[in-house]
Amino acid sequence: xPHNPTEPRDSHGRWTSGGETATDRYARxxxxxxxxxxxxxxxxxxxxxxxxxxxxxTPEEGREVVGKANGWEGTxxxxxxxxxxxxxxxxxxxxxxxxxxxxxxxxxxxxHPFPYTPSGNFPNAARSGKIPFRELGPNERPQPGDVxxxxxxxxxxxxxxxxxxxxRAGGAAFSQSRESDFGTPIGRFRYQDRGRSx
Numbered sequence: 001x002p003h004n005p006t007e008p009r010d011s012h013g014r015w016t017s018g019g020e021t022a023t024d025r026y027a028r029x030x031x032x033x034x035x036x037x038x039x040x041x042x043x044x045x046x047x048x049x050x051x052x053x054x055x056x057x058t059p060e061e062g063r064e065v066v067g068k069a070n071g072w073e074g075t076x077x078x079x080x081x082x083x084x085x086x087x088x089x090x091x092x093x094x095x096x097x098x099x100x101x102x103x104x105x106x107x108x109x110x111x112h113p114f115p116y117t118p119s120g121n122f123p124n125a126a127r128s129g130k131i132p133f134r135e136l137g138p139n140e141r142p143q144p145g146d147v148x149x150x151x152x153x154x155x156x157x158x159x160x161x162x163x164x165x166x167x168r169a170g171g172a173a174f175s176q177s178r179e180s181d182f183g184t185p186i187g188r189f190r191y192q193d194r195g196r197s198x
Contacts, residue, residue, distance in 0.1 A: 054132060054192040054193045055192060055193050056134070056190050056191070056192055056193075057112065057145055057190060057191045057192075057193065059143050059144065059145075061110075061112075061145065062143045062144040062145025062146065062190075063144045063145065064110050064145070065106060065107060065110045065112070065144070065145035065156060065191075066144045066145055066156065066158050066159070066164065067110075068106045068109045068110045069102075069106050069156050069158070069164040070164075071091065071109075072091050072097065072102055072105075072106060072164070072174045073164075073173075073174060073175055073176070074092075074093055074173050074174065074175070075089075075090070075091050075092055075093070075095045075096070075097050075102065075166070075173060075174040076093070076095070076096055076097075076171070076173045076174075077096065077097065077098065077166050077167060077168065077171040077172060077173060077174070078096035078097070078098060078171075085097055085098045085101045086098060086100060086101045086116060086118065087101060087104065087116040088101065089101025089102050089104070089105050090105075091105065091109075097166045097174055098166050098168065099119055099153050099154045099155060099165050099166045099167075099168065100116070100117065100118045100119045100122070100154055101116070101166075102165065102166050102174055103147060103154055103155070103156055103165075104116045104117070106156065106164075107191065112132075112191050112193065114131045114132055114133070114191075115130070115131060117130075117131050119149060119150075119152060119153055119154040120152060122147070122149050122154055122187075122189070123135070123149055123186065123187045123189075126187075126189050132191060132192045132193070133147065133189040133190060133191055133192065134189065134190055134192055135187050135188070135189055136187075136188040136189065136190060140188075142157045142188050143157070143159070143190070144157060144158055144159040145157065145190075145191070146188050146189060146190050147188070147189045147190075147191075148163055148179060148185045148187075148188050149185060149186055149187045149188070149189065150182045150183055150184070150185055150186060151183070151186060152168075153165070153168065153182050155179075155182070157179065157188070158176060161178055161179050161180070162176055162177070162178060162179065163176070163177060163178070163179045163181075163182075164176050165177070165182075
């Protein structure tokens with residue numbers, strides 16, 4: 001059923017009755033001041049440009065993310081037959097992590113949390129505003145801390161063509177490698193802090 005743009009809103013301009021989806025409520029639990037997906041859809045339908053969700057991480061903050069990733073070096077990939085690590089990824093030699101779980105936990109450790117998102121869902125989740133990342137344009141240079149997404153894989157850009165990630169192939173431990181080792185990226189994404197205005 002289409003959402004009614006005349007439905008009542010609170011002092012932040014958010015829907016107060018109806019008009020919300022389960023995804024809206026989930027996103028709001030993480031980002032209470034960010035427009036929900038429903039609000040973004042209505043603004044687009046009305047020809048309005050949706051607001052940017054926040055301010056990009058600075059290069060210095062991106063390097064802090066890479067510093068946290070450094071602490072995950074040597075964390076094993078979950079052995080075959082163990083439950084999918086995903087949101088249960090754990091740092092250290094006794095831990096276990098896959099690519100998406102380690103990226104999610106590293107950002108959280110750096111003070112930039114976002115809802116756990118598997119690599120296959122990451123591009124669409126970012127493009128639709130479900131997670132606080134924006135896709136870099138074709139002429140934008142990546143900076144340390146950006147998330148690089150490939151078909152079925154994701155990693156954290158370290159600079160100079162390097163990435164940190166858990167390696168599914170062979171179950172290799174979380175480590176640094178070349179961005180090109182995983183093929184051609186399908187997108188590069190930069191975290192946007194929704195707690196800070198542009």
